[in-house]
Amino acid sequence: GESVGLHLPTLSVQEGDNSIINCAYSNSASDYFIWYKQESGKGPQFIIDIRSNMDKRQGQRVTVLLNKTVKHLSLQIAATQPGDSAVYFCAEGGTGTASKLTFGTGTRLQVTL
Amino acid sequence: DTEVTQTPKHLVMGMTNKKSLKCEQHMGHRAMYWYKQKAKKPPELMFVYSYEKLSINESVPSRFSPECPNSSLLNLHLHALQPEDSALYLCASSPRQGTDNEQFFGPGTRLTVL
Numbered sequence: 001g002e003s004v005g006l007h008l009p010t011l012s013v014q015e016g017d018n019s020i021i022n023c024a025y026s027n028s029a030s031d032y033f034i035w036y037k038q039e040s041g042k043g044p045q046f047i048i049d050i051r052s053n054m055d056k057r058q059g060q061r062v063t064v065l066l067n068k069t070v071k072h073l074s075l076q077i078a079a080t081q082p083g084d085s086a087v088y089f090c091a092e093g094g095t096g097t098a099s100k101l102t103f104g105t106g107t108r109l110q111v112t113l
Numbered sequence: 114d115t116e117v118t119q120t121p122k123h124l125v126m127g128m129t130n131k132k133s134l135k136c137e138q139h140m141g142h143r144a145m146y147w148y149k150q151k152a153k154k155p156p157e158l159m160f161v162y163s164y165e166k167l168s169i170n171e172s173v174p175s176r177f178s179p180e181c182p183n184s185s186l187l188n189l190h191l192h193a194l195q196p197e198d199s200a201l202y203l204c205a206s207s208p209r210q211g212t213d214n215e216q217f218f219g220p221g222t223r224l225t226v227l
Contacts, residue, residue, distance in 0.1 A: 032213045043117075043203050043218030044156065051213070089155050099211060100169060103155035 019077040023090035032093035117219035136204030144210040163210040
């Protein structure tokens with residue numbers, strides 16, 4: 001079946017450095033992608049989203065890049081802070097009101113001091 | 114009010130018990146969702162309600178019974194659960210059903226089935 005997956009289960013980054021979290025998806029019909037952050041003991045928190053008609057979108061300290069040719073999604077976090085330590089999930093959505101989100105396997109980001 | 118609340122935060126129940134999880138939002142959202150999340154795994158969709166009607170049931174066992182009494186409330190009734198049902202149960206809401214609507218998640222209910 002279709003799946004959304006991540007390349008690295010754990011990423012360790014020094015405080016102040018930039019982080020890049022990658023995600024591969026396999027459903028070519030997907031047209032909406034989201035990154036969520038989940039801290040321990042909390043529900044997923046929306047970070048940023050991107051539609052398939054875009055290849056880049058920027059937020060506050062975060063950038064999402066979408067490469068539809070190779071079905072790849074990445075989340076870049078600038079100047080990573082200890083508060084960024086969490087599990088990051090990419091999620092893929094199809095078209096239409098009956099569509100649903102499919103989450104990737106997740107990457108744990110560890111920020112070292 | 115921009116949050117989704119869930120009660121209880123923790124629940125321990127036996128396999129013969131009947132319990133309910135509750136979810137509430139006051140953002141005027143008309144789509145609400147139940148997800149199940151096992152440890153170190155991504156959330157998995159269970160049910161979607163759109164305008165208080167069940168829209169998606171992801172082939173969830175009948176021992177899980179959802180209910181949407183009004184546009185602000187979502188319940189998940191539990192009966193005769195198995196130990197493998199132990200997980201974090203997440204509720205989410207969005208303005209409307211459709212994946213281009215941001216889903217807001219609650220903190221979850223940590224369920225342990227003995």
